[in-house]
Amino acid sequence: LLDSASVANKVASSTKNIAVMTSGGDAPGMNANVRAIIRAAIYKGCKAFAVYEGYSGLVKGGPQYIREMHWNDVRGWLAEGGTNIGTARCMEFKERWGRLAACKNMIEAGIDALVVCGGDGSLTGADLFRAEWPSLIAELHEKGEITSQQYENHKHLNICGTVGSIDNDMSSTDATIGCYSSLARICEAIDYIDATANSHQRAFVIEVMGRHCGWLALMAGIATSADYIFIPEKPSSRKDWSDHMCQIVATHRARGKRKTIVVVAEGAIASDLTPITCEDVRDVLVERLKLDTRITTLGHVQRGGNAVAYDRLLATMQGVAAVDAVLEGTPETPSPMIAVVENKIVRKPLVEAVKLTKSVAEAINAKDFAKAISLRDSEFVEHLNNFMAMNTADFREPSLPVEQRKKIAIINVGAPAGGMNSAVYSFATYCMSRGHTPCAINNGFTGLARHDAVHTLDWLQIEGWASLGGSEIGTNRKTPEQADLGMVAYEFDKHKFDGLVLVGGFEAFVSLNQLEKARQWFPAFRIPMVLIPATISNNVPGTEYSLGSDTCLNSLVDYCDAIKQSAAATRNRCFVVECQGGNSGYIASFAQLCCGATASYVPEEGMTLSQLAQDIETLKVSFANDQGKAKSGRLLLKSEKASDVLTTQTIADIINAEANQRFDAKTAIPGHAQQGGIPSAIDRTRAARFAIQAVQFVEKMYDTIAAAENEFGEFVNSPAAAQTACVLGVERSHLKFTSIRQLYDYETEEGRRVRKNIFWQDIRDISDLLVGRVRVN
Ligand code: ATP
16 A cells, blocks of 8 residues: 555646546445545645435536535544445446436536546446547537537546445456455454354354355355355365365364354355255255254345444545546556555556456356456465365364474464464464474463463364454563573473464564574574564564554544544544554554544654644644534554654643633544454454465475584574565565564664565555644754
């Protein structure tokens, strides 16, 4: 989501009239997208318009449907689900006469550029509209329905698409606006169902949305450790799927599992293209396994509710990028679609993206399922393989030969973070599917001193951990040196570990460094070691993402939404919210963008009185501007370590003194609520991906370690050996292993416990832009 050139590209001279429209099915985040487009357009000197009710508003036209929008019209929209400007399916726009009417209405309203937020149908319509535009205006001109001046002024139409769709079914983009909110809702629902299924030992067949795309079903399957999934991209014959599902479910039940969850995408099909319905699946489970089976169709619940943090972020960044795209577009440039690829906002040719999307459906219709899968992105395929490995494995027949099986330990270090348990769950199940022995070290490195510190994880014990918050195996902040390095080495030697997976934040990072350095003295540490970053502070060098940071961000965003509402109810209140994160301003910065807070203060920038004074001026003006209007709650976010002098309470006191009764300020400290709670769907699915990659790393690096022993049996501290102790990080969306030695020596500010380079400055700049914050230094 970073590297958007938008902010650097501040132009306040443009005079275009830019309209935004939402079309097709509604998706959470559409409002955030509309808000960003309207505010970015105004910021750049343009007039902003909203077309209400999708294409039908364009066809009907007039001030009722095409309205000019002002900065304050979209206040509070960031959080709201659905789309406030309405959406519709419009048959008239599919006809030329409908598009002719739309063209005339746009010209009458003076619109030069249109941003359409919708799915592939909506974007197909948009592209067709642009392609036909010259002939449409020529016809209107000929008929005398527009003047020559209007004809000259509107010769070209600039169009840009932002993808709003809950299915994540659009090619060329890794995520669509709304898909992660929908996934969150599905996981929440399945978590509820889990409890009742477990109580009655029932099976549940759950239908989720996704006509041509199994992304929601697949990701929900991983996040909730479902027993089986049906997706359109990977069908099998009726006999095969019945046999396979029954074999898997029966195996799970035989191991002691009390419940069964099967997730069915609404577009699930058998290899002869006949639909697989929930009823089909239920009948098989009842007839062949005699399971008490119920069906739950989640339906429109999946579309509703507030947007999760990721969707707000994606929608906002895409909105700003869309305004840039229409401003920079020329008659020659193909219409762009704003996509997110590898965590980066990019422009893609709209026509090709639509064509590629349609080709998936075509491949499925032609029964070319291998092609359908190949057209999905590589992460989809990796997730699918992971799901198959973890959930459909028969542990009696692991995939590795006996001589290659290892004993691999996992340890949690530092404060708990959402996704730690999910990582342990996926680690253990994947290990078992390969034939490894997964061992848990309980209660961190100090825990090793106890006699029962290490135990083998078995399948039944970890059941349900994928969706649990906290740390079931226990965590501790102490590093090996603090716990006693010699004792740790002795225990490692005693248990004969072949590999170690650490899950944790900066303490885990320091621990890995200590273990790697101690390899020269202690042979027990000459094993592959890998750190899965997990901390709400997201301050681990070598990664742009740590498990737990999404869960934390969502808790903070929910908290801020709630207090903002309370502040709005009193009309003129501002809350100063204190955020965790140590010396890292990641959480405060991202929360500012996701909540539309007036400002965020972070340790990387520190706090100055002049900036605070400026922000108080902004508050005064904005409260004065919305006198008498609702939704006037405002937020200031302060990282706990942004300033020792200007504490949260002091800031509130200063605001109260300055506000002179026109508004008031209160403090709000969510504290440890930011660390806890049920892990978000993003953290659960990323934890699975991280954990499986970590096991694969141990498998791959085992021989490298052996090769680092010289002919005298001495350990050679070579660069190759250094590559066997790594941090597993995300750079863009690629997973990447970086040697701890490299990271610790060159990319870490040890004293402040943070990475040297922050990667979220663009997020801060765009947050400020969209709330009208003025920076004084
Ligand atoms: P979702 O992913 O929620 O289905 P979508 O954008 O694909 O969203 P559609 O119903 O396919 O939803 O399209 C929305 C609207 O876009 C249609 O009602 C129609 O007005 C317009 N549209 C779709 N396809 C075309 C087309 N080929 N030509 C012109 N307009 C189209």
